[in-house]
Amino acid sequence: MTIFRPPIVRTGTAALNRALFSKTVDIAAAAVLDNRLISKYRKSLDAGKEILHVDRVSPIRPHPDKALAEQGRKCLLLAPSVRPEASDTWGPVLKEGVDKKELTVVPYELRLDYDYWTYRDVMGSILPEDLHDEIPSGFNIAGHVAHLNLRDNYLSYKNLVAEIILDKNPQIKTVINKVDNVGSESEFRTFQYEVLAGPGDLNVQVSESDCIFEFDYSKVYWNSKLESEHRRLINLFQPGEVVCDVMAGIGPFAVPAGKKRVFVWANDKNPESFKCLEAAIKKNKVTPFVRPFCEDGRVFIHQAADSVFEASQSGECAVVIRKEALPQTEPSPITTNDTTTTNSNSNPNPPPRPRTRYTTREDRIPLPPTISHFVMNLPASAIDFLPAYRGVYAGREALFAETPDTRQRQRLPMVHVHCFSVKAADQEAALRLAQADICERIGEKLGFVVRPAAAGGGVGEEKGKEEEEEEEGVVAVHCVRDVAPAKSMYCASFRLPREVAFAARG
Template identity: 30%
Template sequence: MIFGQIRVLISKMSTLRVSLVPDAVQGMKQLDREKFQRTIAVPVLHLCSDKVAKALSVCKPYILKLENFKPVQNLCDDDKFDRRIYLNPLKVECWTDIPEEVRQSFSSCDVSEDNFISRQIQLKYENYSYEDIFKAVLPEGEETVSGFSHIGHIIHLNLRDHLLEYKTLIGTVLVDKIKTCRTVVNKCNIIDNTYRNFKMEVIAGDEDFFVTVKESNCHFQFDFSKVYWNPRLCNEHDRVLKTLKPNDILFDVFCGVGPFAVPAARKKCRVFANDLNPDSFKWLNHNAEHNNIKKTFFKSYNLDGKDFICNIFKKFLIDCCKKEEVIHPHAKIYVTMNLPALAVEFLKYFNGLLDDRELFDKFHLDIIVYVYCFAPGDDPVEIAKKMVIDNIGRDVTSLILNVFGVRNVSPTKEMMKVTLKLTKEILFGVSDQDCNEPPSKKKCVESATEN
């Protein structure tokens, strides 16, 4: 799907369309559109217009499918027939190449070998898809362009080293072939763990990084070169948003430009959204305003994740216990932590976060945490569970409600979502067995890894 996310496995393309591209283009590094011209003989069925619909239903697997080419055309130079259907020359060369059962079906619409002729046509660059071109041009036997993301008018690639010498051609072809594409960028390094963005190089089109994206019935605008946005996560955003109900509370610890926070506030949840990246913070507030989010439902912060948990989240819980914050009696509190490279390391700040023992019996909050992580290995579910337990610093096995595979990052790494119930025993740092003991007064460790 062009809008949102495109994932194209070009290595699995049909050999049909590749073989129609001239061999001369193999290894081309600078795009020469003229070299894609080729004249080929194509089998054609001549028939009357009233027989076309039925004939098409019979020969559908054998129709010639190319870009900017109509497989059914008017026929003006024949007194008997007024339509022609172009067939795939790599599947059909002569009448007997058509299976017997298909030929018998043709007879019911008065089509026989007498209707079958050959005709010369000229193919051009405009007739080939970008899949056809990449398969024909790029090195045979090597990994090719395996997938890319579409963010507004920008196509984002992550080219392997052996494809870098073809990058200009790849970018130009994508601008040519995808109507909504004006800019093609290639990722130059891994995501920066502090601000969740990466360096990129424009390899074709305009150097314009300002994009508008629609997701979860909201419009998001941002500078793609300075913030993090992954269209592959749109389904995950929707999954979480569906669990939220009006009057619920959302603390989004690493909110980015607001894919969780803005739609949640639009649903009339109270949202506390935080991101350390000042550009993300800027566009977060822009998107809240752009989507007409009322300030009564939305507060934003430009803090480190540790400070957001240990100050903003903590104060809210204390105020709830003291009745200084009033929430709906059936409301739940949700915490989203979508920084998969580091988020689990921030779980330790929940363990013993509250140190006022007098508030323990006044705590009656239902809190659910969604923490995301990368789980490398053969058993990502168990690996994700262990990461959560190790980082929160206590056995929370019974409180892990679900472990869900969000997406495959590489052949050996999965992005996982762990759903954890955050109890008052965790927050006050006491054991389930002995809630009468005073809680451990743990302070946030200043040397922790920064968001």
């Protein structure tokens, strides 16, 4: 409703004058003569569409007359179409309440101030109309820090933006703005920044998937917008499997996976990320399952496959201690003259029930010899790492051979590689373009022809999902999120082809 829009405040200055956002809206209210009738009339006025419906405004208010308000009298705010002096604007419920002398219709001044308006309300009020299409709102939050990536045409408003973000988000204490591009200036995806508001302390604590992470936001990569993608892949991992996280960062995939008893070889080349990863593994008590490494990703792919195999061959396993309650022994019943008495009144001092006793047991979960999933969350360049998979299981073909007793075989690992590709206004067209682009790049780096899954790649409709997944060269492309007007982030998942996995190592 137009009357509930904020006032236009375009002062042309860099100062935020909160007083300019005060506004009074003249409406009507139904004053209730007996507060016990409030619930009844709220429901009936709501059903008759006579009550006020505005976000963040409760329709139940103190009586506008101060003396009556001090006595506890209440009123119900009415829709803007209702005018107190014009009974022809009153609906049937309101008229009936007035006729019964249970209601009176009175003028009401609804006062709205700066605290009422949302961040977007205030920004829309301050910014010129030609900047309304892309109001800075999709900022990344890490603990108490809000991280902006302002476009050039908003830079003159950057301090106002930061001040309003602090006002409207009580959990945020510091606002920073990125001043370079992630992935181009730093191989560790860190970035140069300026502090726009609040203290410059970027040591934060975040919680994701019931795990706690602590880090200096200026020294490692973290993106809270990827939480759903972290969860999506973690849900694919099964307890007892091995996952190799090639670019693990501080562990948003690795640590929660460890909590569900998935073995993870977690690697990051950034020494600061490695240090935070070690701390997260310890803090979240996943040491039996998650092992941290600090290596170049290309080297680590072969290293992980070899070390998992060797650790499995030596009988390594995760030992999990669990606490179990021992069966309780019930106290003997109290007997009198050979008759069992269960009435507590007959014995004012019954013997105490025995305390629950516990024992500890060890669960030993063996480490498999092969990796089930590789994760490569470095979208700017992860595809360039794919040549490192050539020969990853060279000489170990027997690990993936059919066994005579079950006629089943261990499948080669799934590779989940994050990347950037095109975005278009037409979502289906964009996905087709992205699939073609991503598959071409993957095929070039693998030295093996791949094609999109399902409709995008011409795989026969008669094949089921699992059968299609087993086909070499089939790539499932999932859109993770949009990152720029013409660019989206994707995750391409495919089973490592035998020709690549068993190729001779260089």
